[in-house]
Amino acid sequence: MGKIGAVAVIGAGIAGIQSALDLADGGFKVYLIDSKTTIGGRMAQLDKTFPTLDCAMCIVSPKLVEASRHPNIELILYSDVTSVSGTEGNFKLKLLKKARYVEEDKCTGCGICVEKCPSKVPDEYNAGLSKRKAIYLAFPQAVPRVMTIDAAHCLYLTKEKCGVCKKVCAAGAVNYEQKDREMELDVGSIILATGFKPFDPLLLKQYKPNHPDVITSMQFERILSASGPTQGHVLRPSDGKAPKYIGFIQCIGSRNPHIGRSRCSSVCCMQATKEAIIAREHDPNLDITIFNIDIRAFGKGFEEFYSRAKKEFGIKFISSRPPEVQVDAAGKMFVRYEDLNEGKIKNMPLDLVVLSVGLDPSPETKKLASMLGLDLDEFGNVASLIDHPLETNAPGILACGVVQGPKDIPDTVAQGSGAAAKSSALLATERGTLIKEKIYPKEKAIPEQPRIGVMVCHCGINIGGVVNVPAVVEYAKTLPNVVHSEEAIYACSKDNQEKIITLIQEKNLNRFVVASCTPRTHEQLFQNTLKDAALNPYLFEFANIREHCSWVHMNEKEKATQKAKDIVRMGVAKSSLLAPLATSRVPVTQKALVIGGGIAGMTCALDIANNGFPVYLIEKEEQLGGLLRHVTSLEDGRRSSDIITPMIRSIMSHPRIQVFTGTQLEDLKGYVGNFEGTLNTKGTKHEIKFGVAVIATGANELVPSGYYNYGARNIITQLNLE
DSSP states (O other): OOOOSEEEEEOOSHHHHHHHHHHHHTTOEEEEEOSSSSSOGGGGGOSBOTTTOOBHHHHHHHHHHHHHHOTTEEEEOSEEEEEEEEETTEEEEEEEEOOOSBOTTTOOOOOHHHHHOOOEEEOTTTTTSSEEESEEOSSTTOSSOOOEEOTTTOHHHHHSOOOHHHHHOTTOOBOTTOOOEEEEEEESEEEEOOOEEEOOGGGOGGGOTTSTTEEEHHHHHHHHSTTSTTTTOOOOTTTSOOOSEEEEEEEETSSBGGGTBOSOOSSHHHHHHHHHHHHHHHOTTOEEEEEESOOOOOSTTHHHHHHHHHHTTOOEEEEOOOOEEEEOTTSOEEEEEEETTTTEEEEEEESEEEEEEOEEEOHHHHHHHHHHTOOBOTTSSBOOBTTBTTBOSSTTEEEOGGGGSOOOHHHHHHHHHHHHHHHHHHTGGGTTSSOOOOOOOOOOOOOSSOOEEEEEEOTTTTTTTTSOHHHHHHHHHTSTTEEEEEEESOTTSHHHHHHHHHHHHHTTOSEEEEEESOHHHHHHHHHHHHHHTTSOGGGEEEEEOIIIIITTTTTOHHHHHHHHHHHHHHHHHHHHTOOOOOOOOOOOOOOEEEEOOSHHHHHHHHHHHHTTOOEEEEESSSSSOGGGGGOOBOTTSOBTHHHHHHHHHHHHHOTTEEEEESEEEEEEEEETTEEEEEEEETTEEEEEEESEEEEOOOOOOOOOTTSTTBTBTTOOOHHHHO
């Protein structure tokens, strides 16, 4: 039996979405499965990301829209995998799709049912800090924008009372008779991306987790968010007042062998630092202290981020692990800790305590691992080798993101792409067998007179917290040829993409300007929206009022607003001159160049070659292996040669990999998809053609000349020690 050119991605957080998009773009049918009602996972709950303080929703929202639009991605949500059978290339999944009690193809997402519903329950999206209705949309930017009835709290489904949501639904989407139904899928590979759940601090009673002003880091994240329960204002849950003194306690549920969680959760130090900075931006009068065992600022830009928190924002870091949170007879809260500098036990009064909770495997992980026959490590994550972090013990089944172990968003996204590359290599012969092309409506003719629409984005509070967005919207209405102008909290969300299409159609717009963040990540999204509205994509103009305005003038609100008006005016003026452009296809050179023959370059070359494409691998040294050749042993006890030797053997014997050692790239010309390069191997020139290049040139060990008495016989570097 031949392999199947489809992949099941279980888990629709940022890792799963990235895998799905890469696979679908690469020519495979993808089933994106999640037990929740929407896609986005934990990242959709975040306010900003570290260390750049980018808006999390602004990063994830375009991906939500892309995944929902992609013709080769099928969203299967509110569904549980019940069984898996088969082997690599031919798996059969059985799923139980739970009843929403709302017909997905009829619901318009208008929200009238939510307004009228009388039943209120704690809102999971806001981490229990607010209430939602029994019929609900998980969050404002949710994809798909389809309501769900919580059967456990619906008055009609539990007591056969009420029924108001069905009465007010003009689309007739509410269906109390809807039943769970079984589904079957045939796929060639499975990617597990089930993410994590935050550690439950109720297991550590000494920190008073039931006190209303003792909250988790995820709850504080929602407080800081413009779409959160307090619209981004830092307020205490107990009385709604602004706190003065805030304390973070690190490693709650991490680095604690007494509760079976001895490992570091990787993200908590930087998450607390990020949240402290954002809180100070909201309220410069806040006094914030972070109690920590140590600060693990190991990632790119992390140490600078940590230093900035101390120097620019006055965040205090105290090296101590408080054993408890105490509340006195008057109801005052304080943290008891050891001052290591003075060797004394001290008490610090606080108005709000934030527990930086660790990352536990999601509840689905253990169940799915048992079903799939996967090994788990001592912490309940999917087990893997350090040199094969995405592969499981079951052929054809891959794992990525936090299901494989705690990690931050960039590493999670990278693993999502890596898992997609591994999966597509397994099914390379079936590429393109199950896909379909998206068909856009025919472009309408453009009259000479421009009719321009403008949407000004708040970007949460990234723009709206500095720029007077309503004033910019009103100003845009006065500009020549502007027919319509309005604001949006997140212009990149699916509901606003649909609104843009509606505006273009109803108001006969033939140009559109969005004033928001960066075209680098968002322009393609809006251009595709114009194509869906039968407009040429090049009739879209981007006005960047975040990087070019609100971020650089955050302390000059009036001037920032005036500058935003100027930027919008320029965008509108330029859009008046835009004309439809035609696109054309050109052939590409289906070969790759990988520069650098270390462990990263070799892994990359193998994955590209296993996907069916020829690869040139060049290394300036005389042999492959990079810095790993100078490392004696690895953390799992194996010698580095145990990894390098078989990998080099695979490289040298691969029919689609051509290796050049002692070689450097001397000249380069061409353009995307068609490059020409000149290689120099000890004076001998080689001309090569390729369509894409990967730079994996690694790093050199810092030689600390002039420091620490380096050069003395007893002062050596780590590589010297190896």
